[in-house]
Amino acid sequence: MDEFIRCFEEAWNVARFEEVLEKEPSAWKLLEDEKNQERLVSKCWLEKKPLDIFAISKLLKKLLVSLEDRGIEASADIYKTFNRSRLPPDSQYNPALHDGRVLPFYHSRGVLLQSGTTGLCSWPAAWCLAEFAISDVGQSIFQGASLLELGCGTGVGGIFTAALLRDNKDSLDAERKLFLTDVHNDVLAVAQINADAAKEAKLHTEVHELDWCSYDRRKLEELLDQTDIVCGADIFFEPCLFPDLTKLLHDCLTYKPCVRIILAATMRNEETWRKFLEECKGKKLRVAALGNCLDLEEYFVYERSSILIVEVSLE
Incomplete structure (x- = not known):
């Protein structure tokens, strides 16, 4: 028995x-x-x-x-x-990290997705981003870095990436910061819940509104001054936003050339991805592949479709 x-x-x-x-x-x-x-x-x-x-x-x-x-x-x-x-899980999750710690986070599985609320769900690319960050290649990029996450949604990608990379897990690391950014009020509210919960992992986390279509350049620069890596997960499913997104990426790199931009992209539609690459080319941005979710060590359970990790840089 x-x-x-x-x-x-x-x-x-x-x-x-x-x-x-x-x-x-x-x-x-x-x-x-x-x-x-x-x-x-x-x-x-x-x-x-x-x-x-x-x-x-x-x-x-x-x-x-x-x-x-x-x-x-x-x-x-x-x-x-x-x-x-067999039912969609409740909104309150308590997933375990790979070292045995537990970090709670909140999201919604049963929500009716409407314009601007896709961020209420946790998408596979966010878990993939965290797994990449603790790979050998990822650690050489992310270790010790402060992060700014674009289109953070629930904040899972940034929070778990930062939590898994913490050196001292018993005290607050005031030097390393995590900035979660999105635009929809409901999404920002969920991100704030998870930012508050991230205190359990001793993470310095802040939530900020950042509208790709009409952002305050000065506020963006204030965040970039404290940022080493700009990251994002599954932020490529609205082609109409690609001109604004690529402009934002270009602004980040021109203001702070040493900042690195690491993105996790789910390959749902080749045409959509092609349009993003075309917009990048028009802004003189280079997109280089760094890895694929199928090549990463599995720490989390998620749908492992084709998810690419890419870096965007100036040509």
Whole structure:
């Protein structure tokens, strides 16, 4: 029974579960007791391990099928937990970082996306950006840097990138700063919630409004004065904004030539990406590929479609 419980407590791995079934067939006798079933289900921490929900859901499904095959009635708790695992997760997440620390963040999975509110969701490119930052190449770029995130949305990309790279995890690093920027009021409110939560990771985080279409050049320069890297994740799905976005990138580089611009781009549509590259060329910006999500060590669970990490610089 202890091996069963470990399957649910640690790995949520179906293959491991099947292996235990072969080793401990007598455990099924114990699972006829509803209390023992509830002991297993109590280990499925959907709220504390939201990034593992898909694995937990598969394991619960396997348990239900296995119980049914053996004529054992599954408890209501198993069905209830399985059904919850199939629904969009709650807004409050508590994902674990790779060193065992837990950093909460807030986002919305069930929101109806409207103009300007795509930032209420956490997109795969944000997780990819964080994974790239702790790769060998990424660390040579990001280590010790202060960040300014464009189109931050929930702030996941910038916050987790900064948190994973912290050298001293027990005290506030006042030298390194993270500036989260976006434009929609609802999105900025969510970013502020996560900026406040980031204090748990000892991050100096500020939220600022930055409208690509009509920004205050002086305020941008004030942020750039404190910034080493401008970053962004999945900010390329509105071609009508590319002229303003590329102008902003050009302004960043001309004001502070030593600043580096690192972006995570989901390749959804070749034509959209081509238009972005054309706008960059027109602004005399160079776009160079640094990596791909498929080549990165996996720290987070997300849809690993084609996500490129690129650097934008002056020609």
